[in-house]
Amino acid sequence: MFYKRLKAIDGDHLRIAKGALRVAFFLFIGKIAGALKEIAVADRYGVSEVVDAYQFTMTMSTWLPTTLVGVFSIVLIPSFVKLRHDSRDQQRRFISQVEGLMLLMGVLLASLTLVLWPVVLEHASGSFSAEAKAISQTLIYGFAPSVLLILLIGLSMSRLRARERHINTLLDSLPAIFILVWILASPGDTTAMPLLWGTLIGYIIQAVALQFLAVKAEPDKQWINPTISFSSPYWSAVISAAGVMLIGQVAMSFVGPLDQMIAANLDGNANATLGYAARVLSLIIGLGAASVGRAALPVLADIQAQGEYARARRVAVKWALSMLLLGVLVVLVLWVLSPWLVRILFERGAFSAENTAVVASVMRFGLMQLPFYFGVLILVQLMASQNRYTLMAIIALANFALKALLSLYLAPIMGAEGIMLATSLMYLLSFSCYFVAVITIKPERKKSTS
Numbered sequence: 001m002f003y004k005r006l007k008a009i010d011g012d013h014l015r016i017a018k019g020a021l022r023v024a025f026f027l028f029i030g031k032i033a034g035a036l037k038e039i040a041v042a043d044r045y046g047v048s049e050v051v052d053a054y055q056f057t058m059t060m061s062t063w064l065p066t067t068l069v070g071v072f073s074i075v076l077i078p079s080f081v082k083l084r085h086d087s088r089d090q091q092r093r094f095i096s097q098v099e100g101l102m103l104l105m106g107v108l109l110a111s112l113t114l115v116l117w118p119v120v121l122e123h124a125s126g127s128f129s130a131e132a133k134a135i136s137q138t139l140i141y142g143f144a145p146s147v148l149l150i151l152l153i154g155l156s157m158s159r160l161r162a163r164e165r166h167i168n169t170l171l172d173s174l175p176a177i178f179i180l181v182w183i184l185a186s187p188g189d190t191t192a193m194p195l196l197w198g199t200l201i202g203y204i205i206q207a208v209a210l211q212f213l214a215v216k217a218e219p220d221k222q223w224i225n226p227t228i229s230f231s232s233p234y235w236s237a238v239i240s241a242a243g244v245m246l247i248g249q250v251a252m253s254f255v256g257p258l259d260q261m262i263a264a265n266l267d268g269n270a271n272a273t274l275g276y277a278a279r280v281l282s283l284i285i286g287l288g289a290a291s292v293g294r295a296a297l298p299v300l301a302d303i304q305a306q307g308e309y310a311r312a313r314r315v316a317v318k319w320a321l322s323m324l325l326l327g328v329l330v331v332l333v334l335w336v337l338s339p340w341l342v343r344i345l346f347e348r349g350a351f352s353a354e355n356t357a358v359v360a361s362v363m364r365f366g367l368m369q370l371p372f373y374f375g376v377l378i379l380v381q382l383m384a385s386q387n388r389y390t391l392m393a394i395i396a397l398a399n400f401a402l403k404a405l406l407s408l409y410l411a412p413i414m415g416a417e418g419i420m421l422a423t424s425l426m427y428l429l430s431f432s433c434y435f436v437a438v439i440t441i442k443p444e445r446k447k448s449t450s
Helices: 002-008 012-045 049-083 088-124 132-160 167-184 191-215 235-253 253-265 270-305 310-345 353-367 372-384 389-414 414-442
Strands: none
Touching: 012 167, 012 310, 049 088, 049 132, 049 235, 049 253, 049 270, 049 372, 088 132, 088 253, 132 167, 132 191, 132 389, 167 191, 167 353, 235 253, 235 310, 235 389, 253 270, 253 389, 253 414, 270 310, 270 353, 270 372, 310 353, 310 372, 310 389, 310 414, 353 372, 353 414, 372 414
């Protein structure tokens, strides 16, 4: 009976649903690994200066490469979808040039991160102690090479998603797995070394594995030598879109570093508290919105490539409203379960019952973002597939402006809870803007009936 109902679902919805289920399955496995890592970190370090330094260093050093990956994934995936229908020579040409660009950018950014980190610590670490700053300076030797690895990982993931391959999602957990392994293999070590080496080795193995999978997903299954060139005809669309998207994406991606800088000026290890709450939320977001969002973009891009603009909008709006409703239900359940969930995940070793109460309270304010985050992620994929990058950039700038103003106003009053509340209100604005844009800007009619 279930199988017959599944077959009766509209083909577009079925493609997204099947992709989302695969992504959710892989994310679930990965998030289990992540949860075990967080349990080990909480047990070993608690809410401490080591965790403060780790959270700060990770967020500040990876925000720019993560931003670039976000931009390039949005603009590259539609190009990679179109590339599937082009000649093998054109496919190899464009992929080799993108790989060359990512390698060059990665080496430059990694070098700049390492050289400029003392400046970052001096001007952005707030009330960090000398010990926390020293730990951060040590950690950057592992995170700087990770900058290059993140860019290469992002490229391989885009190639796989364009072919509706989602096993790459499972490999997102490799850094967490290796941090867990390193902590377990070094009992009694309360230094930052397990965090540093686990992160770096995890990224290395993830980058190699994803590159291998991306090669195997291509029709000729041949390795491609990177080249520095922009001769492929696909670059014109990518560069014009990336330039606009980068503006908005940089603004939105700076939300994390902004939170860390504001939290660094608060008392009570606010960076660590915010980090623990954010990681629980990321688990929920990953299993819900992220799985559907990752599955939706290649499907919507494929529909758009066929000229079916109205059809793509219908599919996206239905999924967005469904995800909004799902988000409301999740909030209602987790609002009650937050203390229990934090207690189960973290309360052991150096992580006290008092820490549980504080993290759970911060988490509740973050939960309010879920319905809007769940819904907006689908609408973002639709607008990306329609190349509406200018409007997306404008919305992103408005979101960041609201977030920055609210965080600066609420943090001194409410502490880390105010920072989370500002994030939730930002996503309310984001969903409202995207939904109005999608339903008011009429899509083009399909030109042919074939």
